[in-house]
Amino acid sequence: MLCARDGVSEGTEITIPYPCDFHHHFRQSTLVDATVKICSERFSHALAMPNTSPPITTVELCQQYYEKLTSAAQATPAGQPKMEFLSVLYLTDNTTVETVEEMAKHPNIYGFKYYPAGATTNSAFGVTDFNKCYPVFAKMQELGLVLCIHSEVSRPEIDIFDREKVFIEEVISPIVTDFPTLKVVMEHISTSFGVDFIKSTPGDCLKGSITPHHLVYNRNALLVGGIKPHFYCLPILKRESHRVALLDAATSQSGKFISGTDSAPHDKARKESDCGCAGVFNGHNAVELYVEAFESVGKLDTLNNFFQAGKDFYGITGDRKMTLKKESWKVPANYDFPDEENPDRAQKLIPLRAGEDMLWKIV
Numbered sequence: 440m441l442c443a444r445d446g447v448s449e450g451t452e453i454t455i456p457y458p459c460d461f462h463h464h465f466r467q468s469t470l471v472d473a474t475v476k477i478c479s480e481r482f483s484h485a486l487a488m489p490n491t492s493p494p495i496t497t498v499e500l501c502q503q504y505y506e507k508l509t510s511a512a513q514a515t516p517a518g519q520p521k522m523e524f525l526s527v528l529y530l531t532d533n534t535t536v537e538t539v540e541e542m543a544k545h546p547n548i549y550g551f552k553y554y555p556a557g558a559t560t561n562s563a564f565g566v567t568d569f570n571k572c573y574p575v576f577a578k579m580q581e582l583g584l585v586l587c588i589h590s591e592v593s594r595p596e597i598d599i600f601d602r603e604k605v606f607i608e609e610v611i612s613p614i615v616t617d618f619p620t621l622k623v624v625m626e627h628i629s630t631s632f633g634v635d636f637i638k639s640t641p642g643d644c645l646k647g648s649i650t651p652h653h654l655v656y657n658r659n660a661l662l663v664g665g666i667k668p669h670f671y672c673l674p675i676l677k678r679e680s681h682r683v684a685l686l687d688a689a690t691s692q693s694g695k696f697i698s699g700t701d702s703a704p705h706d707k708a709r710k711e712s713d714c715g716c717a718g719v720f721n722g723h724n725a726v727e728l729y730v731e732a733f734e735s736v737g738k739l740d741t742l743n744n745f746f747q748a749g750k751d752f753y754g755i756t757g758d759r760k761m762t763l764k765k766e767s768w769k770v771p772a773n774y775d776f777p778d779e780e781n782p783d784r785a786q787k788l789i790p791l792r793a794g795e796d797m798l799w800k801i802v
């Protein structure tokens with residue numbers, strides 16, 4: 440956990456336009472009610488990830504899922520604004536140009552999520568060779584759709600800490616060169632290589648989203664003093680110099696870096712395992728962590744620029760406001776969520792910073 444070097448005093452309040460989360464895993468089944476409720480306390484809009492099981496590869500599946508999320512949001516107490524959702528389809532080697540044309544007719548569908556096959560949770564149906572997607576990219580560019588990319592190679596010979604750097608060289612760089620007006624988000628960037636590539640790419644079509652956990656933690660959180668599976672995520676946490684580069688990028692007011700929490704619930708038993716799965720759950724404290732990170736470098740005044748950059752890119756408007764106060768609160772040790780595969784069973788979910796103090800509170 441960071442120390443606030445340039446911290447403001449206890450009791451300080453800041454008011455910002457309601458943030459949006461441009462990368463959120465709501466999952467499926469009865470779990471959706473729990474994830475939507477907790478996310479809606481912090482974000483006015485969220486872009487829902489399509490790596491469900493089965494993955495959301497068609498407009499029909501996408502609209503069914505959108506209806507499910509929207510109806511879960513109706514449970515928000517009367518008089519409070521309902522959360523809204525942005526949808527993306529799961530890109531595969533077999534996605535057709537006709538699908539792109541069809542999805543462009545639906546205002547809630549913003550584009551595609553590109554998972555390299557095998558890169559992360561439920562990515563087995565992902566892209567094996569990006570060249571196969573060139574006709575789809577051309578049509579997306581023409582229609583103004585967004586390509587959200589999990590920017591890591593998944594070849595076994597590439598070190599897990601180098602996956603983003605190699606992906607930039609082998610995949611992102613050619614795509615951005617060949618489709619200069621295609622709207623692309625390198626999601627959850629985790630290295631200075633991602634930061635530098637985005638900064639050096641001319642124009643306004645390439646953005647990088649940054650998670651709260653990549654701003655607040657380095658790989659020591661995962662590996663020092665015993666292995667801590669609840670800090671295991673993909674992209675994996677990197678060394679401190681990369682965290683500093685990400686924080687510098689997020690607070691730079693360049694308009695090139697946007698919010699995206701990658702909040703991903705997993706049952707405690709699946710995390711604390713001899714083959715623990717990847718994913719950090721931060722749906723309960725993501726905005727507070729962003730505030731804490733910005734405060735740690737004395738850049739609270741740039742926070743809204745960071746949140747606004749994503750809204751401008753996706754065309755989101757709204758006039759809700761959020762006030763946060765510098766006041767500590769303790770994160771619960773766990774949440775009881777329904778198990779998505781067996782709704783009669785509760786799953787224990789260990790949230791980010793479980794049992795520890797947060798510095799900022801939404802009031």
Ligand SMILES: [Zn+2]
Nearest residue numbers: 462464488701
């Ligand atoms: Zn994700």
